[in-house]
Amino acid sequence: MNLDKQECRLVAEALQLALQNNSDPDKARRYRELLERVQSRGQVLSPAFEDGFRYDYDDSSQV
Numbered sequence: 318m319n320l321d322k323q324e325c326r327l328v329a330e331a332l333q334l335a336l337q338n339n340s341d342p343d344k345a346r347r348y349r350e351l352l353e354r355v356q357s358r359g360q361v362l363s364p365a366f367e368d369g370f371r372y373d374y375d376d377s378s379q380v
Contacts, residue, residue, distance in 0.1 A: 320358070328355050 320328065332352040339345050 320355075325355050325358065 329352055332348050332355065335348050336345055336352070339348065
């Protein structure tokens with residue numbers, strides 16, 4: 318099965334939700350392994366990193 322980036326991102330989000338809402342350690346391990354594979358194949362990144370810029374908080378103006 319070939320998935321494009323958007324499909325990989327959607328699968329990754331579903332797996333992350335499944336990890337958050339699961340109490341079975343065996344299922345969590347399998348979800349985590351699959352999530353890692355999906356992320357490595359689709360190179361799924363957080364939307365904040367897609368544009369190639371790094372956004373940091375500027376706290377230099379705080380007193």
